[in-house]
Amino acid sequence: MEVEAEVLSAYIQDQSQFVLVDARTVEEFEAGHIDGASNLPLGDFDEMSEHLTLKRDEVVLVYCKSGTRAKKLANKLSAADYKRVRVIPSHQLKFIDGEVIFASLE
Incomplete structure (x- = not known):
C-alpha cells in the first residue's frame, strides 16, 4: 500500500495527479504540513x-x-471504497522545525 518513489516523484512534479492527505491531528497540521495537503485526522x-x-x-x-x-x-479509506489509496513512507518525508518536506528520492 506504500507509494513507490517513482510515483511520489511524479506527484512532486505534477500535484494535479494526486490528492495529498495528512493523517495527523489538526494541531500538528497547523504547525506545518506539505503544501497542497488536506488534513483528515485519523481520529x-x-x-x-x-x-x-x-x-x-x-x-x-x-x-x-x-x-x-x-x-x-x-x-x-480503502474500506470506505476509495480504490487508489497509497501511503507515503515516513522515510520519504522530513519534519524540520514544523515544516514537512519530501526527502531526497534519489
Whole structure:
C-alpha cells in the first residue's frame, strides 16, 4: 500500500495527479504540513467520512510522521471504497522545525 518513489516523484512534479492527505491531528497540521495537503485526522475519520470531498477513484496519498496513522487512515479509506489509496513512507518525508518536506528520492 506504500507509494513507490517513482510515483511520489511524479506527484512532486505534477500535484494535479494526486490528492495529498495528512493523517495527523489538526494541531500538528497547523504547525506545518506539505503544501497542497488536506488534513483528515485519523481520529476524526468516522465523523468526517460522510462529508469527504474525495472522489473514490482518484489517487489519494496519505502521510503522517511515523507512518502508523497514515496506514490506519489508508485502511479506513480503502474500506470506505476509495480504490487508489497509497501511503507515503515516513522515510520519504522530513519534519524540520514544523515544516514537512519530501526527502531526497534519489
